[in-house]
Amino acid sequence: MPMYEYQKGGKTHYYYAFEVKDTNGDRKTIKKRGFTGKTECRAAEREARVAWEKGSYIDPSTMLYAEYANNWLEAKQDISEQTRYVNEGHLKNHILPVIGNIPLQKVKVNHIELLIKTLQEKVLANGKKLAGGTIKKIYNLVQTSFKAAVQKEYIIRDPFTLLDKGSKPQAKKANVDYWTKEETKEFLNSFEHRQKILFILAIYTGMRRGEILGLRWKDVDLENGQLRISQILAFKSKIKDGAKTLAGNRSISIPPIVVAELRKHRTVIIQEKWEAKDKYKDHDLVVCGKDGRPVSWSNFHKFWIRRLEKTTVRPIRFHDLRHTCASLLLSAGTHPKIVQELLGHSSIKVTLDTYSHMMPNIQADAVKNLEKMLT
Template sequence: MPIYPYDKGGKEHWYYAFEVKDHNGKRKTIKKRGFKGKTEARNAEAAARTEWNKGTYIDPSTLLYKDYVTDWLKNKQDISDKTRITNEGHIKNHINPILGEIPLQKINIMHIEKFIQSMQEKGLSQGTVKKIFNFVQTSFNSAYRKEIIAKNPFALLDKSSKPRPGRARVDYWTKEEIKIFLESVDHRNKIIFILAIYTGMRQGEILGLRWRDVDFENAQIRIRQTLDYKGEIQEKVKTDAGYRSISASESLLAELKKHRTLIEKEKLAAEEYFDHDLVVCRKNGRPTCVTNFHRFWKRRTKKVNVRQIRFHDLRHTCASLLLSSNIHPKIVQEMLGHSSIKVTMDTYSHLMPNMQKDAVAALDELLK
């Protein structure tokens, strides 16, 4: 069998190579490297021969990037369904129009630079450009490790040419804007906004919150499950840090009790009730429709004379109020469920100068 060893990084690897004739009778060599064992190489060689004989073999030198990246993404196991759908959208809208029709092995630095420029010309945010760039770079890193390509163009790219990471978009309401908005809302879903502002919980955490996770006696809210973007209940949260308990104020507990009374009345009035123990649900008990909720949010903010912000910005609103009240960033991190205090500090660093002024003034007072 045409299996051969070679050295890579001081370790023995294997490749296969065999000759065939194309439909014009011209001889060509089919070759692939990157196998860590002789058996693995032999099995791959046998499969390649079978594919050639069936007419389904794809020559790596002619493999288009769009075919490679689609197959590569399909085989990735370490991403969520939401991330996979997002990446598929990026491939269709931003990646394939520039790189898709070029053979993987022929893509060079000039192609990558043109790809970056195309995203910037579309007016994509700095953060989005960086995410798409990282996705494509990771796909090339994988192709290089598997020795599908001999050179990785990303390794040759100047640092100055790479897109810079964008600062997370942060907007928030003032105390006055919060009061105006909450006073204008007279709806059974008002509790969603109250929870977001008073606790900084994520949308999925609020829509997936169960009554059993609201501890009225000890004034605690436990985050244990979420509602995902498809409207399905997930008995998990975004990160390990997301599993947390949040202290609930007297005002928040009073609003929750009022809302619980409403839910109990709806249970009795409904012809058929699907009890998922959800704090936030439809009148028949089923989970909230995420798409409809976003429409509801936009209608409400347009109806009231306040600045238009995203629902996620209510989470930032909670953080800004806490930090402006000199609450330690570590407490804010724990409440919001950030994976580290660095995330909190990086996201809300623009709020820190005011805290530093207060700290310096306090130190000055102590040392007088």
């Protein structure tokens, strides 16, 4: 078996090498390094021989980045279905059109610099440029793919190591937008709809989109004014146990007005269930279609946009209703720890980092109280 040992980082690694003849009768060596075990190396060598005999073998020295990147992403097992979908979109729409046709082993630092420049100057169909956070994520995806290529010994040197620090894209802190008290009241008073409960829950509780769409009646205690977050509606309308984070699994107190709105909404759901009869798919969801099925992310987004278009209130993202909840609570003097628990942040540091600019009155009151203590 043409398998050999070599040392790397003080550890024994393996590579295979065997000779073949191409269509012209010329001899060439097929070789691949980077294996940490003999069994893995033998299996890869057998696959390479079979691929060569079938005519499907690809020489790493001629492999295009597009082929490598697609195979690398497909083989990754440590990412969610949603992350895979997003990354596939980044590859197809932003990365491969720029560097996809370059052989992997010939991608240089200037190609990476061109990719960054192209991303920063790209204008989307809506007339807007790519957000800084998106550019940073795309950059990280490509960088990770090249790190893996070095580990697999497809390439000797990672071109990212030669990139000037000043050339690397920096993600700016996301803007936190929110409605004022007046804007919030104007929006809530501007319409009635069977799904209005969506916005009431977002504003009064700060729940995330997936938490609202995954909320079940069994997790609603109207008598005691409590909600429990125990599942979410995830990617592709899949119900997922637990919240987005460990801290997201929480109980939320709701005021009487939300209890009243939930009671009214439940009456609507019961009526729709009766009218649909056998066609109703009961998932026990608070927010659902008229047939009981979960509301898809895309339909939810379209509904939100339509509601914004029918009101005179300044447009914001739906997620900004969560920020609106936090803003209104903090402006009313609510302790940040309470806001952290309500929103399900992993730590109070996240809450303070996100909303510290909303708390000037808290700081002012603190120093005034200190003055009163000492005078």
